[in-house]
Amino acid sequence: MGDQIDCKARFNGRLSAGKAYLETDKLLFRGDFRVSIPFKEITGLSSESGKLSLTSTQGKLVLELGAPAAKWETRIRSPKSLLDKLGVKPDSKVSVLGIDDKDFWADLEARAASISKGRLAKDSDHVFFPAEDTKALARLASLKSYIKKNGAIWVVFPKGKKHIREIDVIQAGKDAGLVDNKVVAFSATHTTLRFVIPLALR
Numbered sequence: 001m002g003d004q005i006d007c008k009a010r011f012n013g014r015l016s017a018g019k020a021y022l023e024t025d026k027l028l029f030r031g032d033f034r035v036s037i038p039f040k041e042i043t044g045l046s047s048e049s050g051k052l053s054l055t056s057t058q059g060k061l062v063l064e065l066g067a068p069a070a071k072w073e074t075r076i077r078s079p080k081s082l083l084d085k086l087g088v089k090p091d092s093k094v095s096v097l098g099i100d101d102k103d104f105w106a107d108l109e110a111r112a113a114s115i116s117k118g119r120l121a122k123d124s125d126h127v128f129f130p131a132e133d134t135k136a137l138a139r140l141a142s143l144k145s146y147i148k149k150n151g152a153i154w155v156v157f158p159k160g161k162k163h164i165r166e167i168d169v170i171q172a173g174k175d176a177g178l179v180d181n182k183v184v185a186f187s188a189t190h191t192t193l194r195f196v197i198p199l200a201l202r
Helices: 068-077 082-086 102-111 134-146 166-175
Strands: 003-011 014-022 026-030 034-038 042-048 051-056 059-064 093-096 114-117 124-130 147-158 179-185 190-196
Touching: 003 068, 014 068, 026 059, 042 068, 051 068, 082 102, 082 179, 124 134, 134 147, 134 166, 147 166, 166 179, 166 190
Parallel strands: 093 114, 093 124, 124 147
Antiparallel strands: 003 014, 003 059, 014 026, 026 034, 042 051, 051 059, 147 190, 179 190
Protein backbone atom coordinates (compact mmCIF):
# COMPACT_ATOMS: atom_id res chain seq x y z
CA MET A 1 0.00 0.00 0.00
CA GLY A 2 1.24 3.48 -0.80
CA ASP A 3 0.65 6.78 1.04
CA GLN A 4 -2.66 7.19 2.85
CA ILE A 5 -4.43 10.20 4.32
CA ASP A 6 -7.65 10.61 6.32
CA CYS A 7 -9.67 13.19 4.43
CA LYS A 8 -13.01 14.30 3.05
CA ALA A 9 -13.98 13.50 -0.52
CA ARG A 10 -16.58 14.70 -2.96
CA PHE A 11 -17.44 12.39 -5.83
CA ASN A 12 -20.15 13.14 -8.36
CA GLY A 13 -22.07 15.22 -5.83
CA ARG A 14 -21.63 12.83 -2.89
CA LEU A 15 -19.63 13.86 0.19
CA SER A 16 -17.90 11.49 2.61
CA ALA A 17 -15.14 11.30 5.19
CA GLY A 18 -12.74 8.41 4.71
CA LYS A 19 -9.24 7.47 3.69
CA ALA A 20 -7.43 8.23 0.43
CA TYR A 21 -4.65 5.94 -0.83
CA LEU A 22 -2.03 6.90 -3.41
CA GLU A 23 -0.66 3.72 -4.94
CA THR A 24 1.87 3.25 -7.71
CA ASP A 25 -0.65 3.25 -10.55
CA LYS A 26 -4.00 4.30 -9.10
CA LEU A 27 -5.73 6.45 -6.51
CA LEU A 28 -8.27 4.98 -4.08
CA PHE A 29 -10.83 6.43 -1.69
CA ARG A 30 -12.71 4.40 0.90
CA GLY A 31 -15.54 5.94 2.92
CA ASP A 32 -19.32 5.94 2.54
CA PHE A 33 -18.50 5.26 -1.11
CA ARG A 34 -15.46 3.67 -2.73
CA VAL A 35 -13.55 4.91 -5.75
CA SER A 36 -10.60 3.40 -7.61
CA ILE A 37 -9.13 5.52 -10.40
CA PRO A 38 -6.16 4.19 -12.43
CA PHE A 39 -3.76 6.95 -13.41
CA LYS A 40 -4.21 6.05 -17.08
CA GLU A 41 -7.93 6.93 -16.85
CA ILE A 42 -7.34 10.44 -15.45
CA THR A 43 -8.25 13.13 -17.98
CA GLY A 44 -7.97 16.17 -15.70
CA LEU A 45 -5.78 16.82 -12.65
CA SER A 46 -5.11 19.85 -10.46
CA SER A 47 -4.34 20.84 -6.87
CA GLU A 48 -5.24 24.12 -5.20
CA SER A 49 -5.71 25.23 -1.59
CA GLY A 50 -5.09 21.74 -0.29
CA LYS A 51 -7.61 20.09 -2.59
CA LEU A 52 -6.73 17.51 -5.23
CA SER A 53 -9.20 17.37 -8.13
CA LEU A 54 -9.32 14.49 -10.60
CA THR A 55 -11.54 13.98 -13.60
CA SER A 56 -11.88 10.56 -15.21
CA THR A 57 -14.38 8.47 -17.11
CA GLN A 58 -15.97 7.74 -13.72
CA GLY A 59 -16.64 11.39 -12.97
CA LYS A 60 -15.03 14.05 -10.78
CA LEU A 61 -13.32 13.34 -7.47
CA VAL A 62 -12.13 16.08 -5.10
CA LEU A 63 -10.01 15.13 -2.09
CA GLU A 64 -9.33 17.54 0.77
CA LEU A 65 -5.76 16.47 1.48
CA GLY A 66 -4.22 19.65 2.85
CA ALA A 67 -0.51 20.27 2.23
CA PRO A 68 0.15 16.87 0.52
CA ALA A 69 -2.25 17.70 -2.34
CA ALA A 70 0.47 19.26 -4.51
CA LYS A 71 2.87 16.37 -3.85
CA TRP A 72 0.22 13.83 -4.80
CA GLU A 73 -0.46 15.72 -8.02
CA THR A 74 3.23 15.57 -8.91
CA ARG A 75 3.43 11.86 -8.18
CA ILE A 76 0.36 11.12 -10.29
CA ARG A 77 1.74 13.14 -13.20
CA SER A 78 5.20 11.57 -12.97
CA PRO A 79 4.89 8.11 -11.40
CA LYS A 80 8.05 6.15 -10.66
CA SER A 81 9.01 3.49 -13.16
CA LEU A 82 9.13 -0.15 -12.10
CA LEU A 83 12.94 -0.14 -12.03
CA ASP A 84 12.95 2.99 -9.88
CA LYS A 85 10.70 1.23 -7.38
CA LEU A 86 12.93 -1.85 -7.51
CA GLY A 87 16.04 0.24 -6.91
CA VAL A 88 17.85 -0.86 -10.07
CA LYS A 89 20.48 1.71 -11.02
CA PRO A 90 22.65 2.06 -14.16
CA ASP A 91 25.64 0.57 -12.34
CA SER A 92 23.67 -2.30 -10.79
CA LYS A 93 24.79 -5.86 -11.41
CA VAL A 94 21.61 -7.87 -12.07
CA SER A 95 20.91 -11.60 -12.39
CA VAL A 96 17.57 -12.71 -13.82
CA LEU A 97 16.23 -16.27 -13.82
CA GLY A 98 13.13 -17.25 -15.76
CA ILE A 99 11.44 -13.85 -16.00
CA ASP A 100 9.78 -13.44 -19.42
CA ASP A 101 8.00 -10.10 -18.94
CA LYS A 102 8.74 -8.04 -22.09
CA ASP A 103 8.22 -4.64 -20.45
CA PHE A 104 10.55 -5.53 -17.59
CA TRP A 105 13.27 -6.67 -20.00
CA ALA A 106 12.96 -3.60 -22.21
CA ASP A 107 13.36 -1.30 -19.20
CA LEU A 108 16.12 -3.39 -17.64
CA GLU A 109 18.24 -3.55 -20.80
CA ALA A 110 17.90 0.22 -21.19
CA ARG A 111 18.91 0.83 -17.57
CA ALA A 112 21.48 -1.64 -16.31
CA ALA A 113 24.89 -2.22 -17.87
CA SER A 114 25.56 -5.62 -16.27
CA ILE A 115 22.80 -8.21 -16.75
CA SER A 116 23.16 -11.96 -16.39
CA LYS A 117 20.21 -13.70 -18.06
CA GLY A 118 19.36 -17.27 -17.14
CA ARG A 119 22.32 -17.74 -14.81
CA LEU A 120 23.55 -16.30 -11.53
CA ALA A 121 26.45 -13.87 -11.35
CA LYS A 122 28.48 -13.58 -8.17
CA ASP A 123 28.16 -10.33 -6.20
CA SER A 124 24.88 -9.33 -7.83
CA ASP A 125 23.11 -6.24 -6.53
CA HIS A 126 19.77 -7.77 -7.51
CA VAL A 127 18.63 -11.32 -8.25
CA PHE A 128 15.16 -11.77 -9.78
CA PHE A 129 13.53 -15.17 -9.91
CA PRO A 130 9.96 -16.41 -10.42
CA ALA A 131 7.96 -18.58 -8.04
CA GLU A 132 4.79 -19.80 -9.70
CA ASP A 133 4.22 -22.25 -6.85
CA THR A 134 5.57 -22.90 -3.35
CA LYS A 135 7.97 -25.59 -4.56
CA ALA A 136 10.01 -22.94 -6.36
CA LEU A 137 10.62 -21.14 -3.07
CA ALA A 138 13.02 -23.90 -1.96
CA ARG A 139 15.64 -22.20 -4.14
CA LEU A 140 15.77 -19.07 -1.97
CA ALA A 141 18.46 -20.35 0.39
CA SER A 142 20.87 -21.13 -2.46
CA LEU A 143 20.54 -17.63 -3.93
CA LYS A 144 22.04 -15.87 -0.90
CA SER A 145 25.61 -16.68 -1.94
CA TYR A 146 25.18 -14.79 -5.22
CA ILE A 147 24.22 -11.37 -3.85
CA LYS A 148 26.38 -8.72 -2.28
CA LYS A 149 26.07 -8.32 1.49
CA ASN A 150 23.65 -5.43 0.90
CA GLY A 151 22.13 -6.98 -2.23
CA ALA A 152 18.54 -8.07 -2.79
CA ILE A 153 16.67 -11.16 -3.93
CA TRP A 154 13.34 -10.38 -5.59
CA VAL A 155 10.77 -13.19 -5.68
CA VAL A 156 8.22 -12.61 -8.46
CA PHE A 157 4.98 -14.51 -7.81
CA PRO A 158 1.33 -14.44 -8.97
CA LYS A 159 -1.13 -12.03 -7.38
CA GLY A 160 -4.21 -13.25 -5.55
CA LYS A 161 -3.62 -16.98 -5.88
CA LYS A 162 -4.39 -19.51 -3.16
CA HIS A 163 -1.65 -21.97 -4.12
CA ILE A 164 1.08 -19.39 -3.41
CA ARG A 165 0.29 -16.54 -1.06
CA GLU A 166 2.38 -13.62 0.13
CA ILE A 167 2.58 -15.23 3.58
CA ASP A 168 4.04 -18.37 1.98
CA VAL A 169 6.74 -16.35 0.26
CA ILE A 170 7.58 -14.43 3.45
CA GLN A 171 7.86 -17.64 5.47
CA ALA A 172 10.12 -19.22 2.85
CA GLY A 173 12.40 -16.20 3.07
CA LYS A 174 12.58 -16.51 6.85
CA ASP A 175 13.35 -20.21 6.56
CA ALA A 176 16.21 -19.29 4.22
CA GLY A 177 17.64 -16.85 6.76
CA LEU A 178 16.45 -13.73 4.92
CA VAL A 179 14.20 -10.82 5.85
CA ASP A 180 11.60 -9.21 3.59
CA ASN A 181 11.53 -5.43 3.51
CA LYS A 182 9.65 -4.29 0.42
CA VAL A 183 6.78 -5.32 -1.85
CA VAL A 184 6.29 -3.93 -5.37
CA ALA A 185 3.60 -4.52 -7.98
CA PHE A 186 5.65 -6.17 -10.72
CA SER A 187 2.93 -6.35 -13.38
CA ALA A 188 -0.83 -6.67 -13.77
CA THR A 189 -0.59 -10.34 -12.78
CA HIS A 190 2.47 -10.55 -10.51
CA THR A 191 3.89 -9.08 -7.31
CA THR A 192 7.48 -9.11 -6.15
CA LEU A 193 8.90 -9.25 -2.63
CA ARG A 194 12.42 -8.13 -1.76
CA PHE A 195 14.54 -10.22 0.58
CA VAL A 196 17.86 -9.18 2.07
CA ILE A 197 20.48 -10.65 4.41
CA PRO A 198 19.82 -9.52 8.01
CA LEU A 199 22.07 -6.64 9.09
CA ALA A 200 23.60 -8.71 11.89
CA LEU A 201 24.86 -11.27 9.36
CA ARG A 202 26.38 -8.94 6.79
